[in-house]
Amino acid sequence: MPASPSSGDFAASREAASSSRDFAASPSTRTSVIAALRAAGCVFAEDEADLLLDAARTADELAALVDRRVAGLPLELVVGWAEFRGLRVTVEPGVFVPRRRTEFLVEQALAQAPGARVVVDLCCGSGAVGAALADALGPVELHAADIDPAAVRCARRNLAAAGGRVYTGDLFDALPGTLRGRVDILAANVPYVPTGEVGLLPAEARDHEPLTALDGGADGLDIARRVAAEAPRWLAPGGCLLTETSERQAPAAVEAFTRAGLTARLAVCEERYAQVVIGVA
Known part of the structure; x- marks a missing residue:
């Protein structure tokens, strides 16, 4: 987003304001x-x-906020939070901003496992998915993990009220072994943009969000396949794995879930352009 001449006009006008x-x-x-x-x-x-x-x-703070937004910084990073399923989720520079379409993943998890007691938010980013699940389910044993230390710091802030424990590491390697065979909901909002298409993303994502939260490999499904292959060892009987994907990738993602031994199906929300693959152990 290019800088605007009007931002200078606004900066000058702030001198007329004496207080917030x-x-x-x-x-x-x-x-x-x-x-x-x-x-x-x-x-x-x-x-x-x-x-x-x-x-x-x-007034000076307002001018600074406007300048940051005009320069192209995502609005959520400018104000420091994003709304997600009615929650105000803290976001920080260098952390993936939760998308409203991902609320559909949360809705599908709640429909599939309304009595879930053990929840894992893998590739958690800000922890928005885990926070929303805990808010809807009530007291749960909540765990989250991300490979990016900045995301882990942010998620710890967002999941503290729910008693969530957040770990740094690569997918399941980050989780305590005591969770194996106990997870009712495994939400994995994995990166799924094909490597060759990352450069085509809107500037707000391409320039301000971590590559590890966007790049899903050659066809965008590298991380999804890894998660699906290992998920059955972590899911409780009847537990479910959910991940977001694109319409084009959905058939291959469903196949990966099935190959891993999960009973897989695709849920679609056309209004939000959301595709969620659900696999049940």
Whole structure:
């Protein structure tokens, strides 16, 4: 997203604001913010302006937030949180921002295992999926893991209230062995963008999110296959593995689940362009 000339106009106008309450309540300030965002290409400029105004405590802070957004930083990283299934999930620079379509994965997990007691959020990123599952299920034994230390730090903040334990490491290697054969829900929001297509992603993802959270190998299914192959050793009887994929990859992903010995099916939400593969032990 290119810088906008309007951002300079807004920065100048902030001098008229004497306090956070004054500028937050000023219609002219909101109008200036909207103009800066719209000129920078933000489709939902009005909604974003309200979030930035709410996040800022001073006029200078508001100007800094607007400048960061105009420069192309994802809105969630600018304000420091993302909404996910009604929760405010903390996100930090260098951590994958949870997508609203991934709420469909959570919904499918809850429908498949409404009485789950042991939950694992693999490739957890910010921990949004684990947090949403724990919020819906009530008290659970919650574990999460990610290979990226920045994601682990962020997930620990988001899962602390649910008593979640978060580990650093490569997939199942990060988990305690005592979980083998006990997991009711294994949610694995694995990276699934083919390596050759990472460069085609929107700049907000390509430039500001970790490659390890995006790149799924030559056909995008390298990590999904690894997870599916090992999942049966970790799932409880009747436990389920869920992962997100693309429409094009879905048949091969279902095949990988089946080859691993899971009873596999595909769930689709056309409204959110979401494809979730579900495998039951």
